[in-house]
Amino acid sequence: MQKPRLVILGSGGHAKVIAEIFEETSSFEIAGFTTLSPTESLFAYPHLGNDDELPRLLAKGITHAFPAIGSNRIRHRMLAHLRSLGFTLPNAISRHAILSPRTQLGAAVAIMPGAIVNVDSTIEDGAILNTASSIDHDNHIGACAHVAPGCHLAGNVTVGEGAFIAAGSAAIPGVTIGPWATVGAGGVVIRDITAGVTVVGVPATRLLR
Numbered sequence: 525m526q527k528p529r530l531v532i533l534g535s536g537g538h539a540k541v542i543a544e545i546f547e548e549t550s551s552f553e554i555a556g557f558t559t560l561s562p563t564e565s566l567f568a569y570p571h572l573g574n575d576d577e578l579p580r581l582l583a584k585g586i587t588h589a590f591p592a593i594g595s596n597r598i599r600h601r602m603l604a605h606l607r608s609l610g611f612t613l614p615n616a617i618s619r620h621a622i623l624s625p626r627t628q629l630g631a632a633v634a635i636m637p638g639a640i641v642n643v644d645s646t647i648e649d650g651a652i653l654n655t656a657s658s659i660d661h662d663n664h665i666g667a668c669a670h671v672a673p674g675c676h677l678a679g680n681v682t683v684g685e686g687a688f689i690a691a692g693s694a695a696i697p698g699v700t701i702g703p704w705a706t707v708g709a710g711g712v713v714i715r716d717i718t719a720g721v722t723v724v725g726v727p728a729t730r731l732l733r
């Protein structure tokens with residue numbers, strides 16, 4: 525049976541990891557990638573044009589798409605755009621990730637090698653659980669949030685839409701990290717974080733500029 529054809533949006537480091545996950549799972553034929561610049565590359569895959577080409581790619585039978593874009597804001601926008609065009613949005617889950625069978629997954633979720641998701645956690649559309657991050661029981665990870673490499677979230681943590689938990693951060697049980705907030709690399713969250721603010725340090729406190 526012919527595999528569904530998939531276009532990857534993006535060509536950066538994040539897109540390389542996503543492409544490799546789709547290669548490993550071999551559930552899709554990677555038709556190529558789109559980027560703004562024609563000079564970019566993604567392994568040996570064909571450059572299919574910029575994002576203006578997406579409606580034509582869909583019409584040609586490339587029915588599946590994955591927004592492999594690191595910026596939470598841009599990924600959020602592209603996800604809505606892909607959905608409005610009518611693409612199917614599969615998840616990219618590494619074979620080397622460990623997921624509780626009780627994990628609830630949205631669409632276009634990226635779960636990288638070594639990530640662990642424990643029981644009864646929900647991962648919303650477009651979220652990234654990056655390399656070797658751990659999401660313990662009863663977490664809620666909002667749409668297009670990014671939990672960066674090596675982060676550890678204890679049980680009952682809520683991460684709002686678009687929040688960025690930078691590399692090597694941690695959160696104690698029960699805290700809420702508001703939508704579009706940023707936790708700087710190595711930060712330890714011990715109390716709730718307001719929407720949109722940046723916190724850093726141990727314990728994580730608001731970065732004043």
Ligand SMILES: CC(C)(COP(=O)(O)OP(=O)(O)OC[C@H]1O[C@@H](n2cnc3c(N)ncnc32)[C@H](O)[C@@H]1OP(=O)(O)O)[C@@H](O)C(=O)NCCC(=O)NCCS
Nearest residue numbers: 654672673689690691706707708709710711722724725731
């Ligand atoms: C928090 C962060 C986003 C802030 O970036 P920024 O707005 O460019 O901030 P700046 O580099 O201008 O630093 C501003 C101040 O915050 C401090 N700071 C920045 N990041 C910090 C961190 N993670 N922990 C402690 N202090 C930090 C800086 O030392 C600086 O302090 P100063 O004014 O006293 O010199 C960034 O430093 C960070 O942690 N990025 C992580 C990226 C990452 O993990 N990416 C993973 C991709 S997969």
